[in-house]
Each structure stands twice: as C-alpha cells, then as structure tokens.
Amino acid sequence: MIQAEIKSLLREDISILIKIANSGKHYLCDCGEASQLTVKEIQSVSAVFISHTHIDHFSNFDGIFRHQIGSGERVVICGPKNIHHQIEARLKSYTWNLIDEKAIEYEIREIISLKEINVYNLRPPHWNLELVKTQNFLFEDDQVKVDFAILDHKTDSIAYMFKEKDSVTFHEEASGFRKGKWISELKTAFENNDTDLEIQIEGAAYKAADLFHLLTRNQGYRLGVIMDHAADKENYEKIKAVFSEADLVYIESFYKDSDQEFAKLNYHSFASASGKIMKECQVKEAVPIHFSRRYTETDVIEIETAFYKAFREN
Structure with a gap:
C-alpha cells in the first residue's frame, strides 16, 4: 500500500515522502525545507516529483542531492517546463573536479503537455544535458504508475496521482x-x-x-498530491479528470477563507475551496496541506475546520 508522510513542520516549506509498503523505494514530492526528512530516507528516494520551482517548493533540492551523490543510482526527476535547465543550472553552480562520472545519474522528465514528456540525462562531472527521447507517459515502475494534471498557478503547477498496481487474487x-x-x-x-x-x-x-471466475481484480490504492493552484473552474475540471474517487489526496489550502482575496491575487487556493473540490471528486479521504507561513497554529486549525466542513457537509 502507498503511504505518505509530510516531512515539513509548521512554517517550513512543503515536502512529502511517498513510501511503498514492503519496498525500499521512496518517492519525494517537492523539495521544500523539511527538517523531518532523514538522510536514510533521502538515500532511498528513486524518483522526485516537482510541482513547480517557486523557491518554497525547490529550495532544498541541493540538500537532497547532497545525500544522493555517490550512490551510483539513477534517480528520476519529474517536473514542469524548463525543469531540466533549472536542475542543470543548480548542478553546474558547484565544482566537481573530485567526483567520478558514475557517482549518480539523473533522468529528468520535463512535462510539456499531457502526452508530451521530454526525457533528458544528466551525469557528472560536466552535467551536460542529453535529450534522450520524447514519450507519452510520465512514470511507471514495478510498484506504481503516476498520472498528473497541469494546473495554473500563474505558471504550470503539476499535481500528481500515484496509482498502486492492481493485484489479482486467486x-x-x-x-x-x-x-x-x-x-x-x-x-x-x-x-x-x-x-x-x-x-x-x-x-x-x-x-x-472458463477459469477467470477463480480470480478477482483488486484495484490498487490511489494517492494524490495537489500543490499550488488557482481556485478556478478550469483547474477544477482538470483535478476532477485525474483525482476523482481517489483513496487519499493531499491538497494545498494556502489561505484562510477570510483571506481568499489574497488567494485570488496569488493564484492559490483557500480552505473551503479545497475542501469543496475534494468533495466533488468524491475522494475517500482528503488532507489540507501547505499553509501560508504567516499563520499560527490557531490559524491552521481554522483552515482545517473550514476545509473539513466543506469536504464532509451533506
């Protein structure tokens, strides 16, 4: 089963670790400041999913990389348009004269559209981008398949759906x-x-x-992460297309309802709006995340109360 852990404390920038039960693989959603993320967990991350590269979602990429370098592993990074250039720039800003070329390999998947994903390789010590191919899917391994929606946050903001593979019972x-x-x-x-x-x-x-009656298909667990997005009709239609009837969704609820004018101005969501769209998607469970750092614990309780009221009201 897929499990998620928020690794950021109140007033820290957002980062969510996705774990697969009985597997050593981890996936990371966004690279904000995350004091609860351990070195061991970072070293188990095989794929990173970036919603967008505003500083509060991308500032800790260097810290993540710091603990992956030398592993010899291939790490996949998925993100919005230009993510390959931004990662290249971060890596080239350091001196790498003492590193082996097999120390690590990054495979970067740049999301152009729903059916157009550019795949690049980046390797030390020169970190020169190599365009490998263009494909029509984002990510799939033995454990999960990842779908996505491209939301508007005055820039592309990618919302991710982690879908555990179906199982068959005999x-x-x-x-x-x-x-x-x-x-x-x-x-x-x-x-x-x-x-x-x-x-x-x-x-x-x-x-x-004639033997299929001996088998039952069990739908895999579906866990979504929806980061920053404007609370508008176009985004909501995209969210419904991907996240309807999910088992669990973590969704940005950046502002209190009383501050929804700020939400509109900054292309963010607010408490009751996020709760309402989760109700419309008929998700089984929803969790509000990623609150403005201006807020106190009391403010966060107010956001959560408004969110769950909108999500659970009849």
Whole structure:
C-alpha cells in the first residue's frame, strides 16, 4: 500500500515522502525545507516529483542531492517546463573536479503537455544535458504508475496521482485443483485479457476464460498530491479528470477563507475551496496541506475546520 508522510513542520516549506509498503523505494514530492526528512530516507528516494520551482517548493533540492551523490543510482526527476535547465543550472553552480562520472545519474522528465514528456540525462562531472527521447507517459515502475494534471498557478503547477498496481487474487477453495504454475499462467492471461489461452491443469486443457471466475481484480490504492493552484473552474475540471474517487489526496489550502482575496491575487487556493473540490471528486479521504507561513497554529486549525466542513457537509 502507498503511504505518505509530510516531512515539513509548521512554517517550513512543503515536502512529502511517498513510501511503498514492503519496498525500499521512496518517492519525494517537492523539495521544500523539511527538517523531518532523514538522510536514510533521502538515500532511498528513486524518483522526485516537482510541482513547480517557486523557491518554497525547490529550495532544498541541493540538500537532497547532497545525500544522493555517490550512490551510483539513477534517480528520476519529474517536473514542469524548463525543469531540466533549472536542475542543470543548480548542478553546474558547484565544482566537481573530485567526483567520478558514475557517482549518480539523473533522468529528468520535463512535462510539456499531457502526452508530451521530454526525457533528458544528466551525469557528472560536466552535467551536460542529453535529450534522450520524447514519450507519452510520465512514470511507471514495478510498484506504481503516476498520472498528473497541469494546473495554473500563474505558471504550470503539476499535481500528481500515484496509482498502486492492481493485484489479482486467486480463490483456491473454489478451484478444486492442486496448486501449480497454471495459476500464474491464468493470472497473466487474466491481466492481458487473453481469453483463448489454453491452461494445462492435471493433464487436461482448459480455456482461460472458463477459469477467470477463480480470480478477482483488486484495484490498487490511489494517492494524490495537489500543490499550488488557482481556485478556478478550469483547474477544477482538470483535478476532477485525474483525482476523482481517489483513496487519499493531499491538497494545498494556502489561505484562510477570510483571506481568499489574497488567494485570488496569488493564484492559490483557500480552505473551503479545497475542501469543496475534494468533495466533488468524491475522494475517500482528503488532507489540507501547505499553509501560508504567516499563520499560527490557531490559524491552521481554522483552515482545517473550514476545509473539513466543506469536504464532509451533506
């Protein structure tokens, strides 16, 4: 199951760690100041997802990189237009005469549009960008697939949906057969919708479709992270297209309702607006995050109260 931990304290800049149960892989959403993020956790991060590069979401990239260098690993970084140039500039601002060229490799995925992702490589010591390809998906590995929405924050702000891979359950008690490799063959046929595949069981041949009743598909957990965005209709339509019926969504609620004029001016959301769109998306659980640093703990309680009232009201 996918789990998320907010690694930033009140008045620190936002950073969220995504963990996969029973896996050593971690994913990081944004690189704001995060005093609760440990070196061990950073060294387990295999992919970083940047919403946008305002300083409060990107300032700690160097600190993250500091603890990854020397790992020899390939780390994926996903982000909005020009993210490749911004990372290149950060890395080239240091002197690298003592570093090995195999110390680390970054694969940067620049989001141009929903179906256009430019993929670049960056390696030490010169950190020269290499355009590798353009692809039509953002990220997928053995654990998760990541979808996204491009929101307006007076710049592109990427909202990410982490989708755990579906699993298939075999109902042994209903089969009447002994266990064997046929079960994995049946699952593969089920996942590929290969209805005509012949499955050999105890010396007899069966059509895969006739055995599909022994299997159940379990939808993977869906966890979303929606950072800075204007509280407007166009953004909400994009959010609904990606995050509807998610299991859990963390969503920016930067301002109190009483400060929503500031929200409009600065292309941010506010408490009840974020709660309402989560209700309209029919998400199972929603958590307000990323509050203005002007606010006290009492103000944050006010934001959370307004958010949950809008989210849960009948």
